[in-house]
Amino acid sequence: MTKIIVHGTFDAQLMPQYASAHASGADLHADIAKPVILPPGERAMIPTGVRIQIPEGFEAQVRPRSGLAARNGLTVLNTPGTIDCDYRGEIKIILINLGRESFSVEPGMRIAQLVFAPVVQAEFIQIEELEQSDRGHGGFGSTGI
Ligand SMILES: O=c1ccn([C@H]2C[C@H](O)[C@@H](COP(=O)(O)OP(=O)(O)OP(=O)(O)O)O2)c(=O)[nH]1
């Protein structure tokens, strides 16, 4: 398993945690003093109390937890959220309740997971014509069902 060193500031109980030895995602907790009620269809920005310093060449992606999605219809609105390596602010989670019942986000609850990934930046160069390809302009189902 590849590891990178990520320095951060957080209280011990809010430290992102891998729930199993080889988990892809480190769980993030809700840093809230009292429950946040999410009625059906509503969203909320939930603080995590986590600020990190991601090494250059990597990003972190904020992904939903499948258990919350399957049981309660809860997901991360902008999934996968992008945490830039030069971001020094608190990681926040935009949760949305797509279920039929109200959901109560409890203090300390694991609400999302952080997956680290390598990043490639492009240099954009303006040209007159693109090279031909078999696909050409075909998209959006052009190859059939
Ligand atoms: O789920 C998320 C997504 C982003 N961020 C933080 C870290 C990220 O580096 C920054 C900017 O995110 P993004 O680039 O997705 O948002 P934007 O709307 O383009 O904002 P900006 O203009 O600040 O780049 O916001 C979070 O805390 N949670």
Ligand SMILES: [Mg+2]
């Ligand atoms: Mg941005």
